[in-house]
Amino acid sequence: MKWPRLFLLAVVVALGAWAWIVLHPSPERRIRRQLEGVAHAASFGPNQGSLAKLAGAASAADFFATNVEVQIDVPGYQGHRLAGREEIQQAALASRASVRSLTVTFPDITVIVNADQESAVADLTLQARVAGEQEMIVQEMKVTLRKINGQWLIIKVETVRTLQ
């Protein structure tokens, strides 16, 4: 076989492998994509209409299981507990009503998929910028996910104190 044919074969094999990875993402990859979706849904820009606010809050809640638990304990602030998707949606709506804009990102994500391939834990850094606030919010979070009807949904969210 001549070199150009070998090269062509290598390119075809590489493209095939890439297509396989894209079409059949690993659980870790799917969870990362899901978390990026959460960050995107939690973010919103200024001058959103009422319908857009409602739709945004609903889409943010779609990433959570119906019986989700959220525990937020940040030093210097009052702790928050949310239970259920409904409360998540209400909280998302309330945040859209109280601040002009919010940008949420998860710059560092570590995912550990359990042996059963049905549950996983993600440690991540939450970075949030609120319009009008000088300081950026940075917080370590622990997110527990479970595969429900083929979709990875968040069942628990906890804040973690990095410095104790």
Add this chain to the structure above:
Amino acid sequence: MTETQSRPGQARRFGSRLRILAIGRNPRTTLIRASVLAVVCVVVFKLVLLPVRVEGISMTPTYSDHSFHFVNRLPYLWHEPRRGDVVGIRLTPPDGWAAPHVMYFKRIIGLPGEAISFAGGRVLVNGRILDEPYEKGPCDWIAEPVTLGLDEYFVVGDNRSMPKEQHTFGKAERSRIVGKALL
């Protein structure tokens, strides 16, 4: 006639110089050099010397808000972190050699096994006042002694004029210390 002949010559020379300036005398060598430089830059600035931009006022006056610095990961390969070092601390658990995108930027004031407390705005290490020349502003913090584990360091920002409740500080595991501040 002479003038019309020299113009194309000048243009050719200019074009040739421009080509040499852009891609060198030997394009192949230039390409190899550029590739090596790109790889070195990626390795250095992604893995060894991490560029950081300070956000917040907890390290003022030593490091001001929005200032730009580097975190060097090499020093702690040779020795353990020392008191007084300003370090980058990762928020998520270590993930191999991958560098975090977000870090706390704090000063080490307590070493493994020591008891750290705040009294009358001064830091006490095992009950003795710690000399802190970098600490400039007034401080009224009071905190009960915290005993550090064998792989724990006590970190705090230099700005103790701000309320204690708004300042992130405390024990950090050794594995979370990414590197030492450079510059």
